[in-house]
Amino acid sequence: MIDLHTLGTSSAVPTSRRDLAANLLNFEGERLLFDCGEGAQKSIMKLQIGLMDIEKVFITHWHADHFSGLLGLVQTLSMEGRERTLHVYGPERTGEFTDQMLNIGYFDRSYEVVGHALEEDEVVEGDGYEVRPFKVQHSVPAYGYVFKEDEELKVSKTKMEDHGLESGPEIGKVKNGETVEIDGEEYGPGDLCEKVPGRKIVYTGDTAAHERIVEAAEGADVLIHEATVTQEMLKGRASRHSSSLQAAEMAKRADVDKLILTHFSRMFDKDPSPLLEEAQEVFEDTELAEDGKHFGIEPHRPESEKD
Ligand SMILES: [Zn+2]
Numbered sequence: 093m094i095d096l097h098t099l100g101t102s103s104a105v106p107t108s109r110r111d112l113a114a115n116l117l118n119f120e121g122e123r124l125l126f127d128c129g130e131g132a133q134k135s136i137m138k139l140q141i142g143l144m145d146i147e148k149v150f151i152t153h154w155h156a157d158h159f160s161g162l163l164g165l166v167q168t169l170s171m172e173g174r175e176r177t178l179h180v181y182g183p184e185r186t187g188e189f190t191d192q193m194l195n196i197g198y199f200d201r202s203y204e205v206v207g208h209a210l211e212e213d214e215v216v217e218g219d220g221y222e223v224r225p226f227k228v229q230h231s232v233p234a235y236g237y238v239f240k241e242d243e244e245l246k247v248s249k250t251k252m253e254d255h256g257l258e259s260g261p262e263i264g265k266v267k268n269g270e271t272v273e274i275d276g277e278e279y280g281p282g283d284l285c286e287k288v289p290g291r292k293i294v295y296t297g298d299t300a301a302h303e304r305i306v307e308a309a310e311g312a313d314v315l316i317h318e319a320t321v322t323q324e325m326l327k328g329r330a331s332r333h334s335s336s337l338q339a340a341e342m343a344k345r346a347d348v349d350k351l352i353l354t355h356f357s358r359m360f361d362k363d364p365s366p367l368l369e370e371a372q373e374v375f376e377d378t379e380l381a382e383d384g385k386h387f388g389i390e391p392h393r394p395e396s397e398k399d
């Protein structure tokens with residue numbers, strides 16, 4: 093299972109209930125942090141979801157509500173004796189901003205922190221996944237990110253049943269590309285396996301509604317979309333933020349499985365339900381992110397196993 097933890101859901105300023113933008117993705121033990129607003133490291137500690145194991149940080153844009161937790165995180169990891177490099181990715185000037193942050197105060201680091209300004213569509217390759225940035229529409233250079241698990245060859249239970257086979261060590265070899273003989277019959281990957289597309293999780297960061305989001309989120313398992321205000325309140329913000337209605341329209345057009353709304357204006361601090369209700373009118377499978385909420389994304393099954 094891929095574990096997604098929404099850590100902070102407030103826009104612009106933290107509130108007594110909500111921290112600033114941060115989302116942790118745990119993919120087979122590797123932790124990727126998407127945005128690192130103030131409060132992120134404390135939430136990760138409270139939830140005990142692997143502060144020391146963070147490998148990469150993806151900053152959507154350099155507004156403080158999306159990066160203000162980074163300095164504290166970097167320092168804590170050093171106090172705890174981290175040795176491996178921490179990579180920080182983001183839009184233009186990410187290298188420069190990261191270096192500036194590292195030069196504040198008196199502080200010897202136990203490890204390297206490297207900032208990378210990604211070109212649009214410059215893919216960050218990981219073990220079994222990739223992360224690709226895409227341009228969104230905000231008041232400063234800003235990216236959303238597509239996390240995509242690699243396609244995988246999987247054994248189809250349905251195909252095994254069709255051949256009257258039961259699982260065993262021989263079947264595992266077929267998955268690795270070998271042809272095996274069982275009861276006098278030969279079976280190769282083409283007989284028993286299917287290529288299964290990987291899971292896809294898309295995070296917009298701050299953005300106005302834009303066609304590029306629909307393209308990037310096409311067929312995603314989860315779209316985490318900002319929903320700062322309702323449609324009625326969007327006036328004056330429409331060039332840099334989205335309403336929950338617009339987020340729902342993006343989700344519907346991109347045909348995603350689930351929409352998660354986040355980045356709520358503090359006017360919705362106590363009760364964000366109007367944002368949810370507005371979105372669900374257009375896209376039913378919508379949920380609100382909450383600080384510390386967990387979402388599990390199950391592995392995909394071969395097409396032939398689906399009902
Ligand atoms: Zn923001």
Ligand SMILES: [Zn+2]
Binds near residue numbers: 153155230298
């Ligand atoms: Zn912003």
